[in-house]
């Protein structure tokens with residue numbers, strides 16, 4: 001894999017997932033610098049050789065790649081700290097922020113030429129991330145390949161040609177680990193009075209989730225509905241459970257939730 005010096009602006013949950021995922025894949029810690037104004041975030045990198053140079057201008061000037069990893073609401077204020085002091089024209093700028101368009105990033109960092117907007121997710125930490133990527137026309141092939149390699153190192157990737165689809169990627173990948181966690185939390189709560197130990201409950205749920213995901217991955221010839229039907233005996237236990245989901249309009253709820261995610265991402269594009 002190509003190796004370039006990278007500075008992360010923001011070292012929170014998502015940056016940590018990417019950085020620790022990259023380190024676990026052998027990306028040189030010496031090529032990574034993390035800037036975060038919260039010292040407790042920097043402390044998480046203390047046992048690694050990751051640089052924590054906090055003079056942002058200096059760190060940015062030395063880096064070939066800049067990953068903007070602050071919250072969308074902090075993006076404008078953060079970029080204003082260094083937009084005029086640093087020349088971004090020879091740097092690849094990657095933003096992981098939800099709902100911040102490339103046009104907006106170009107406004108915030110006027111010297112930037114090569115901007116890639118990505119939407120990763122936290123399973124990058126365990127090399128099972130899913131990242132959507134969109135590049136502006138100014139980004140040349142080698143830089144696209146670098147971004148692709150970077151996020152492929154921590155999971156799967158999916159390029160889109162239409163930036164508007166980044167909102168859908170957010171609903172399907174960026175936010176979706178939380179939906180699965182919620183589902184597992186609800187299952188755990190449903191077993192709270194079962195007499196099973198909490199560790200047993202967690203094991204039962206996590207292994208079933210992992211097994212179900214692996215069945216999907218390993219059987220591309222089977223549709224999702226076929227996989228579901230294979231578990232569901234007529235008049236049996238699964239059918240009884242699925243009937244309750246259906247009665248409570250589970251599918252419609254999921255559709256509405258994902259639509260809300262897309263709508264919020266679109267709203268953030270206008271807001272920040």
Ligand SMILES: NC(=O)C1=CN([C@@H]2O[C@H](COP(=O)(O)OP(=O)(O)OC[C@H]3O[C@@H](n4cnc5c(N)ncnc54)[C@H](O)[C@@H]3O)[C@@H](O)[C@H]2O)C=CC1
Nearest residue numbers: 010012013014036037038069070071072078097098120174
């Ligand atoms: N958490 C997730 O699962 C995902 C998050 N994202 C995006 O990643 C970005 C970061 O999200 P999280 O990591 O969840 O947030 P976070 O709050 O955990 O991390 C943001 C970090 O930025 C730091 N920060 C804020 N302003 C700063 C500044 N001016 N200079 C230096 N550091 C500064 C904060 O101290 C904080 O540690 C967001 O834009 C979000 O939309 C994208 C995909 C998934």
Ligand SMILES: O=C(O)[C@@H]1CCC=N1
Nearest residue numbers: 097098170174175176
């Ligand atoms: O909740 C959020 O806004 C961020 C973006 C995708 C996942 N977390």
